[in-house]
Amino acid sequence: MISSVQVAVDCHDPHALADFWAAVMGYEVEFDDDFIRGLIAAGQATEDDVIEHNGHVQWKTAAACRDPEGKHPRLLFQQVPEPKSVKNRWHLDIHIGEGRESEIERFMALGATHLWDGRQGPHTWVTLADPEGNEFCVS
Numbered sequence: 001m002i003s004s005v006q007v008a009v010d011c012h013d014p015h016a017l018a019d020f021w022a023a024v025m026g027y028e029v030e031f032d033d034d035f036i037r038g039l040i041a042a043g044q045a046t047e048d049d050v051i052e053h054n055g056h057v058q059w060k061t062a063a064a065c066r067d068p069e070g071k072h073p074r075l076l077f078q079q080v081p082e083p084k085s086v087k088n089r090w091h092l093d094i095h096i097g098e099g100r101e102s103e104i105e106r107f108m109a110l111g112a113t114h115l116w117d118g119r120q121g122p123h124t125w126v127t128l129a130d131p132e133g134n135e136f137c138v139s
Contacts, residue, residue: 006074007092011084011132014077015053018063020131021075023110024094027065031056084133092136093125104128104138 011017022029036057039045051060061079096103104126108114111131118125118137125139 004074006076008076008078009134010080011077011134012079013132014061014063014079015051015058017077017130017132018065018075019054020111021077022065024107024112024130025065025067025072025075027072027075028068029054030064030066031058033057088135091134094136094138096138100126100138107138 009017018029021027031054033056036045036050036059040047040050049060050057052058053063062077064074064076066074104112104114107128112128115127115129115135118127123139125137127135127137129135
């Protein structure tokens with residue numbers, strides 16, 4: 001039996017993407033300063049493993065955000081050396097309904113770019129890309 005699901009995203013700048021997606025989804029960026037400082041104090045991590053971001057100690061190569069109500073999957077962003085090179089094989093679909101256009105404008109103000117408009121019968125959506133080019137659809 002599965003107890004939870006996490007979506008992991010390879011990226012260049014995990015902290016910028018965690019900030020972007022937290023704002024898009026209404027999530028909270030995770031901060032665990034005391035835990036990370038404890039690992040450093042215990043010799044299980046070093047100062048080279050962390051950075052300060054938004055006033056918090058975070059892992060240099062990873063950041064996450066989560067639904068404050070715990071209803072939706074956690075998003076984990078992991079730094080990788082290679083850039084994104086092709087269209088995603090899968091993506092997130094965000095269903096909004098009323099107010100979709102204003103949300104699309106808000107997402108674009110946060111750093112998303114418009115890719116194309118889609119339609120299948122009466123169903124329409126807009127495909128956007130996050131700041132690193134990862135596609136997602138808004139309907």
